[in-house]
Amino acid sequence: MIYSYGFANYFGFKEGAEVSFELNSRVPKDVSFNREVATILGVKGANGAGKTNLLKGLGFLLDFCAYSFRRDVSEFIKADPYFDSQEPSDFYIDFKSGDYRYTYELGVSTKEVHYERLFRKSIKLVEGKSKGRKVCVFERKFNKIVKRLDEISEIDVISLRENASLISTAHNYNFSSSSRLLKDVFNFFSMHISNVIYTGMNDFAQDLDSIHKVSEFYNRVPEAFDFVKDMIKKSDLGISDIEIHENQNEKGEKYYYPLFRHEIANDYHFLTIFDQSSGTKSLYVKLQKYWYVLTLGGTLILDEFDLNCHPFMLPKLLELFESPESNKLNSQFIFTSHITEVLDKLTKFRTYIVNKENNESFCYRLDEIPGDLLRHGRPISPIYNEGKIGGVPKL
Template sequence: MAKRATVKQQDFGLAPSEARKVRANASLISTAAQYGVELAQYLTRINLQTNVVATGRLGFRAENDLPTAARHFSLHAAQAAEMSRLLQAWDLGLSDVELRELTHSQADGSQSKFWFPFGVHRDGDGQTHPLAFTEESSGTQSAFVLLSRLLPVLAEGGLAVIDEFEADLHPHMLEPVLDLFAHPETNPHQAQLLFTCHAAEVLNLLHKSQVMLVEKDARCQSTAWRMDSVAGIRTDDNFYAKYMAGAYGAVPQL
């Protein structure tokens, strides 16, 4: 059963008497937005990019995700240039990424157009060879699609919510992706990234206050706690090593 939280607000704009009427399983912010509270309406209009829907994480499907991401980049030239620069910098063997508008013929003879990415590779003789992204590795494909969700919030501000952030990515790619949000040069509008991750290596890339640990018990009930609430934890601890040793909990017993 959901527990009712104590409502504390200052200059929020929703009368305390109305705030106390909010259902235990309802959002205070969304309820306040319905009452016309300006700050709440601003928060509900935030630029949100995510791979999560009501049924959970959207599984990667190259035939849908690659054209969708390519179409986004075709409409945003600055983000497309940044995407290409990042993929080249991440040592994926690419010298550029081309976006092409292709034509698909339907069974009834009709035609439709769609955008698709091609990776440009340079051989030892300096010749370039475009390769459809369906022929690239799953890591390269995932990085391309991930950037189509991250670069819009970095460019405009907002929130990216990514489930299984590390899916198909090499562990060494996690740090440069997180760095995009850590530096004002690449995140001038203070966009935020909220993600779940099974790669424990990411613990040493974050501050203890940025980490939520989740553990499921034998009754299939999950408990979450912030890592800096664990007694005795130090900022200079090796979070990865201690987590793997079971010092913080949230380690599956297999």
């Protein structure tokens, strides 16, 4: 579970950005659902303000810590500094895994890791009080480990790479006696799905190959398919059922595809996915990602999550992460949206605004705005449309 994350000197954010999921005791129960950390967080702002980069920073951090060792030794680190800055880009994330709360810090240029640090503190309660103190798990300076706990002494034999994190490297060394600590931390970073890459949004493809892969997954995992069918039937008034069918291509290889049942009077017809609306096609592919994160835990990061979806459908998707019944693992969902009405669902406690001045991006959570302009229970969208809280284009 993520408490907060941030970065500085990264793309358009010169001085940096801090994004907090934390909810204090003053947050109403119909927003917090008795959680100390939000499970949904929305980002609004004008085109070019830096919304995608705010998500990209989180996606980069999670991906780098989990998978950077798999990349080619000569591949550059995909973290661009602010314009022509020669200083490293700095990142941090504060998160919980198991019985510990961790803080991870990273400084990188496009060529190498400058520093990497991990701290932890026990969050077990003993007689109502927090146990333990914050300790340094390891500290790395360039390609040298300068500090580490005894319980991860196996990392002493690691040959660090300039373009890979210690966490990713240690995981791929596959130590026979690898500590639980490093496994838990790696698992946290690996449990994420994002449609934001180095170059921006990469929408989950709806091409034939992607449809076949998703259909094969649904055929193999009926619980996921039931979830998807239920959501699509609620959103598309013409569909009464979906079936997965099997066929073979010219090479004799199996592939799977969906057929959508449409009832007409006392009869019915099956149509292919290419006969469906763009919204239905999008949901068919994307809902696999929702199911995966809700079922296994982790973080879903979606730029323009409202793409191809009717506005009335968006609250239903968000409620999947709000409800303790559908989100038993407290999985988290952070996204951008161009539909203003989503602000009224999020409230000021779960909305970030991104602005830009003199080509420098900055962000703030709406409950940071002082005064009573934004009162809980009153719609935010009219105030946003009037330009009173920022994040709108100057036309």
